[in-house]
Amino acid sequence: MNKFFVILLCACSFTAFSQSVSENLDNIMPVRGFCIAAPQPDDIDEFVRFIEEELAPRHVNTLILRVDYNYQYKSRPELRDSIALSKEEVKKLVEVCKKNNIRIIPQVNLLGHQSWAGQVGNLLKAYPEFDETPLVEMPEEYEWPNADDLYCKSYCPLHPEVHDVVFDVVDEICDVFETDAFHAGMDEVFYIGEKQCPRCSGRDKAELFAGEVRTIRDHLAMTGRQLWIWGDRLIDGKTTGIGEWEGSYNNTWRAVDMIPKDVMICDWHYERPDKTPVYFAMKGLSVVTCPWRNSESAVKQAQDMVRFREHSTRVMKERFMGMVQTVWSGTGQFLDSYYGRRTGGRTDSSADCFKALFDEIEKLADVL
Ligand SMILES: [Zn+2]
Numbered sequence: 001m002n003k004f005f006v007i008l009l010c011a012c013s014f015t016a017f018s019q020s021v022s023e024n025l026d027n028i029m030p031v032r033g034f035c036i037a038a039p040q041p042d043d044i045d046e047f048v049r050f051i052e053e054e055l056a057p058r059h060v061n062t063l064i065l066r067v068d069y070n071y072q073y074k075s076r077p078e079l080r081d082s083i084a085l086s087k088e089e090v091k092k093l094v095e096v097c098k099k100n101n102i103r104i105i106p107q108v109n110l111l112g113h114q115s116w117a118g119q120v121g122n123l124l125k126a127y128p129e130f131d132e133t134p135l136v137e138m139p140e141e142y143e144w145p146n147a148d149d150l151y152c153k154s155y156c157p158l159h160p161e162v163h164d165v166v167f168d169v170v171d172e173i174c175d176v177f178e179t180d181a182f183h184a185g186m187d188e189v190f191y192i193g194e195k196q197c198p199r200c201s202g203r204d205k206a207e208l209f210a211g212e213v214r215t216i217r218d219h220l221a222m223t224g225r226q227l228w229i230w231g232d233r234l235i236d237g238k239t240t241g242i243g244e245w246e247g248s249y250n251n252t253w254r255a256v257d258m259i260p261k262d263v264m265i266c267d268w269h270y271e272r273p274d275k276t277p278v279y280f281a282m283k284g285l286s287v288v289t290c291p292w293r294n295s296e297s298a299v300k301q302a303q304d305m306v307r308f309r310e311h312s313t314r315v316m317k318e319r320f321m322g323m324v325q326t327v328w329s330g331t332g333q334f335l336d337s338y339y340g341r342r343t344g345g346r347t348d349s350s351a352d353c354f355k356a357l358f359d360e361i362e363k364l365a366d367v368l
Pocket of ligand 1: 132155156158159193194198199200
């Protein structure tokens, strides 16, 4: 056979093989995600390479980037971090993801997580009037547990001006990332409907939580964008034994029956393969399972996700969307441990978990 035809034949069969790989993967696991803090400006180029050389070959198709105030916002410059990504740097991420068919979903924490340890976050620093618990002072040395039950501060969802500010941020970050979905965080909201808030005191916490989800969802829907949130506030932590972090102890979980059904739930469980995706799917909500650093559990969670899809009605199957690997160290730190530059000390096992999870997903698709 003519050499030219041999090459052509090989190229065609390779293309066909790649197509069937991605079809198989899409069929068993429509969302194959990775979630990490948006890189610092200095780490941008290495992170772009990581997307190209590590995420894309593993068929990752969704990248959740926790941006918060690591962007040089023009609409609300008062909220920027002192070192923050420029528009040009963000566009490098957008381009590499476009090229590799990866959907980017930026995250800014709304409602909860408005402080961390002893530090108030940028929103409440600039707008202290949005604080749900203005009487709770930030401690010099944070420790848990504490007398105020302070984990993180929340903003007051009923403050009449809070959405003017946060939606400017949401719109700008969605525009610059050219995205059709936004992640609002909304995990671990311990302060909600507090007695010291003149607007929220005495109100039903589930209704307050659901109301905020709906407000954000409706705002995004005006520009055709989908809302993603973490799932923990929608799980009854006490009855399930799942606890007050991965689940809710303040009755917000009843909001699971009140929120719009097109909100995507990111159901994080880091130590056990809890079967909570079934709970969310039965409530009419689409769900992805999110592991962190326990490879054994992540592999079981991926197997479960495939089984849930196989063994459900056609209606339910569509809601079991896939898996999202989460990373909770800084991006630079993660890259150091991923590429083996960090030796000694505590290694970040989310890198190993990521590899184990995506190896398993390929195995499940039977494409190795
Ligand atoms: Zn309030």
